[in-house]
Amino acid sequence: MTGVVADLGEFGLIRAITARFPGGGELLIGPGDDAALLAAPDGRVVATTDLLLEGRHFRRDYSSGYDVGRKAAAQNLSDVVAMGARPTGLLLGLAAPGDLPVAWVLRLADGLRDECAEVGAVIAGGDVSSADRVILAITALGDLGGAEPVRRSGARPGDRVVLAGRLGWAQAGLELLGVGADGPTGLLDAHRRPEPPYAAGRALAAAGASAMCDVSDGLLADVGHIATASGVRVELRSAAFDIAEPLRAAAERLAADPLRWVLTGGDDNAFVACLPPSCAPPAGTRLIGEITEGSGVLVDGTPYEGAQGWDHYRHP
């Protein structure tokens, strides 16, 4: 479809977007009524919401519409998985400039749809408005299927800290894009489109994780949330991290420290969990540390300098 969104108007745009979305799954009433209706077979519903703002969370010259859709869905779906739940549905609030190409919006919709399909979730409804930049507000819902939620507060001394997914890739990619570098491709794509290891996250919950969160603010910041919520200390071992070759190459190019990317880079949407001693780490996960008595986060026995994670008012 050619043209810009102002040509379609609000209701034409809504029709064009919703035509991209299949029904099925838990969706009982989809877009077009006052509200959507989804099955919630557990009798409880997990719910999370995130704003993604053009110029702050993504740039249209760095990422395609499709990339932004995948990323926007991924960061919400990973929050649902980090609670130990199965994502069921997603709501989309979209504000778009009138001169935005319709094709960009439809690819955004495709990206949202395809990321949801990775976990069997569907797009249930949304809202469209206009703004001078693209604004996305995503809400994801999920079902616990009878399991107890995995909170941040359940870690206990003696638990092992286990990681699923890659870290530092998105941050390295963002820094490469910032200097106009065009490779290594894997890193640029990692910024554009995180690939949360949903299956491993679900496996960590099923294995009996005592605490879990997705890594969106940076590993140290996110395990710091677990330390605070659980009243424990998180001790990480830097040698446990595999610094992948693309990260080493990019670090050399940018004269950066790849371990810093791993420990503080956000937006990879990996999962970090704490496993009691009796629980076996699932395949595809990596032991990166232990929970001990105390507070805060240590790396190789000492606090890590200058890494507090992302704060929207500290990085204006």
Place this chain on the structure above:
Amino acid sequence: MTGVVADLGEFGLIRAITARFPGGGELLIGPGDDAALLAAPDGRVVATTDLLLEGRHFRRDYSSGYDVGRKAAAQNLSDVVAMGARPTGLLLGLAAPGDLPVAWVLRLADGLRDECAEVGAVIAGGDVSSADRVILAITALGDLGGAEPVRRSGARPGDRVVLAGRLGWAQAGLELLGVGADGPTGLLDAHRRPEPPYAAGRALAAAGASAMCDVSDGLLADVGHIATASGVRVELRSAAFDIAEPLRAAAERLAADPLRWVLTGGDDNAFVACLPPSCAPPAGTRLIGEITEGSGVLVDGTPYEGAQGWDHYRHP
């Protein structure tokens, strides 16, 4: 609390906001984890989302933070009620400029909380970011309590069209604010803070409404949605509307047509429902027309000129 939000930082702001929100109700896990958890006793969950953008949906020189909070919650809660459901929880996505007074945000939170309290809902979680203008993304969830959802598609010829709530007030108030007028106060407040007749909306569902929606785009546009979804014609009688004295006074002052406000003004969040002949209209509702065979919307037997409701790309 004095100061601006940049002084608090993202996490300080989140703490200050969430301290305003009580738990209770359906809330099992509130703010502070990857996602919230709410009870969904029906086994299905109603979900709706809306964006509210400063400069487009509200102005800080027209409305206080408290007003904006009430309005943002009201327009989502009324969508849940229009489905025949009881609102249970609300998620808040907020982007705020660094120089926004903290007091404004806390009053916003108070407004959200107090509007939720009107229907027994709680604020379950959210997300905070920064932007150059205030952006709100609200998601509301609700529970059907074993009832069937009231859709837009259920109207049948012979049904009566029934209204709960006021119409035209918010639009009149907005136009008065636009010319710097400071009264009648009831109209300005109606723009700032709709008062959806939640109890009457719930009563319409309980009375057996075949179709219902909340009036947010304007009555003719919204009953038009019912006409289209149900494959019927909506016939309204203009004499059925009570043009309240403040509307008459404002219309005189602005040389406007008060009936046009009633028929096309948005943002009052009234409820319009269709009732089969066997269903008695609940107290506090008004008969305004009938459903007949055909299509479209007629007023006194003819199409109403020049009233298509709000389109975000037609009113840039």
